Amino acid sequence: MKRVKAFAPATVANVSCGFDILGFALDSLGDTVELVAKESPGLTVKSIKGDGGKLPLEEDKNTCSIAIQAMLDAMGSKQGFDIYLEKGLPLGSGMGSSAASAVAALVAANELLGNPFDKKDLLPFAIVAEKAACGAAHADNVAPSLLGGFVLIRDYFPPDVIKLPVPEGLCCTLLHPHYQLNTSDSRSVLRERIPLKDAITQSGNVAGLIAGLFQSDFELISRSLKDVIAEPYRASLLPGFETVKSAMLRAGALGMGISGSGPTLFVLSKGAHLHEKFGSEAKKIYDQLGLGLDMYFSKINTQGGGLIQS
Template identity: 55%
Template sequence: MEKIKVFAPATVANVTCGFDVLGFAVNAPGDIIELQKADHNEVRILSITGDNGRLPKDAEKNTASVVIKAFLEAIGSKQGIDIHLEKQMPLGSGMGSSAASSAAAAFAINKLMGEPMSMKEALPFAMEGERIACGAAHADNVAPALLGGFVLIRSYDPLDVIKIKTPEHLYSTIVHPHIEVNTKDARNILRGQVPLDKAVKQWGNVGGLIAGLLQSDYEMISNSMEDTIIEPIRSILIPGYDVAKAAALKNNALGFGISGSGPSMFTLSQNEKTAKKIGESMRDAYKQLGIGSDVYTSKVNDEGPIILYSE
């Protein structure tokens, strides 16, 4: 194989009660990367589209190229790689933009080099892209982007990720209001200590959510989608949070939460019709506030990255 083109999906991290330890992938939006073997021995970014010129083409600073360089070094290869990156999702949206690029890069270079690693073995390299993007190698976006489905990050040291079985008819709706939330602000606003009673309730919700997913118990999923620690604080950074949440729950959402650090928000529901109705209601809620928004509706993506083209 000399050339490959890959799509990797957007993701929802935290999933209400699972701050930094839970995430899931969706079908759209996502990022596309094209890699081609080259005669030189460098990793080069030839083009980036869809980013409005915001992303660096320096191979030492771009998430995708950093992943590829680390991967090639690990397998002892000096293969030259030319990269074309297509950003198909908004930056800083809370939908795992950097994770999608990192996952696409890890998946593509592994395929291009003859699959020397499993996807779980390739995950630490994808996490290096996250480190470049946000200063910390979090896995709650990049793990589901690479592995697909719901993923639990049980431990970072040592790294231990667990893919959780997803109910067949579970749908996600994501609304991305046209506002900005600084990720650093969203993390700095959090408290360093948590009251024990709130922590205990949060642990119960995480366990309940995972049990609900494994048992396809939608009532348990709904009852567990409550964040007693993070969202009560972060929601104040998102204009329209309360009206969007009210609209979603009124239209039979199983639960509602902030996607990553925001400003995007997500819901889960039992079928496509409900998911689309929820999306329309949240878009209308923001329209009444004079704020535009994008809505994405899909099943939970259990596959992760896919090959669009190879030769």
Template identity: 50%
Template sequence: MLRDSVRVYAPATVANVACGFDVLGFALYEPGDEIVMRKTNSDKTEIVLITGDGGKLSRDASKNTAGVVVDAFLQHIGQKTGIAIELHKKMPLGSGLGSSAASAVAALFAINELMGQPLTRLEMLPFAMEAERLACGAAHADNVAPSLLGGFTLVRSYEPLDVIKLNTPPDLVATVVHPHIEIRTEDARSILRKSVTLKDAIIQWGNVGGLVAGLLMSDYALIGRSLHDQIVEPLRALLIPNFAQVKKAAMQAGALGCSISGSGPSIFALSTSHETGQRIADAITAAFAEVNIATDCYVSPINAEGPRLLD
């Protein structure tokens, strides 16, 4: 059934998942972004309203990830129609939770619904990746893939693009804590080393393989042992006040593992019950409070669904 308007929610994501820089990610139930999209009689894509961004995002459709993906999608399928977009940001900007990705995925899912679902979710993925290039200078998929496909995703290859949706163990719970500081993705990428030692690479490869195996087998102990980042976390941790104590507090509260979500400053931890997840959230919040940093906390199972219609 063709629609004239839709309302869509797309979830925030945790990218990298400790050891999987630019190749691993998973979707959350909250926070996320909401888009209301409708057809118009004009011949262009317009962003008519943005809320929740504090006035920081452009309403120029060519400079906003939501508008960019709609124009690219319509050009790809050879359709010309006017589109009006309302973007409601339900998550903090610059949080390391895939804010730009959630906007792009919500818009993609919405325009695909309006046009009668001509593309599969995998076929839509390259458009979302190009929106990430606009947002942060790199067309990476570790946020947009889990937001679009749901659950855990692995980017096996970028050229050619090969993305695999992984098993989500039934009892796995994510705790995400967003401290009220901002780290720009460009800055977080600029401090990374251009090369790594063979020793560090071997450790990292082992952890990526172990984490994927742990997810496939629902082996929570193996997941915990594998949530170790030998390469990126030691550098990005320098940008997050009291990080060492935050991570220690999470592990003492029962986390399987704890690391930085994406480029930060948000912190994620995995556990096997909501009760433990909440205890971890409280411990991380207390550790940030020691350095007078307020936080937002989210505790939920892994979101295996991805974007969804709200109407």
């Protein structure tokens, strides 16, 4: 086999109280990578579609090639690949765009190399690419994009990730307002020291959310989707955030939070029947703010990155 195509899904990181330790994968939205094995060594990013010409083709800067090179180095392999990336995610959106590219590339490369790694063992290589993309070795996007479902990152040294159950009927609506928010700005407003009271509250909410997932207890999930560490400070960077959140909760949402570092917002619900209502209410608010809005509906993707059968 000389040519393989793989897809990796968009993700929501942090999930309110799970700052840097929780994430989940989405259906349909994501990136596609096609790899062609070469006779000669070296990685070449041949083309990128859907990025508006913004992403680098240089192999030492592109997350696809960085992830694959980390994998090849671990194997001591000189295998070469031509890389064709198709972006299905907006850049800088808080949907795990760089993570999806890296994961799709790794899944494809692993297949062409004869599957030397189990899927979960690809995670360290994806983390290397994520660090190159955003300056920090976070796994709350790459882990769910790779493994699917809800994922808990218990530790980073070494990576220790636990896949959590997904209650039947849990759905997500994404609200992507049309404005730019830099990850560095989102990080800069966070406190370096957390009061004991807030740490206790946040720990309780994380534990409650995980228990709710295991027990399929939607009321417990709803009560636990509260962030006292990041959201109170990041909300000021997001026009209309508090107004939108209040509207979503009135409309029947389990909870709403910031996807990654924003500006995309995620709204969790029991079932799909509220999606149009969420979108309608959100659009009214963003129209008043003079901002465009893209909306996506998704069930939770429990499979993660995988091959596309031709």
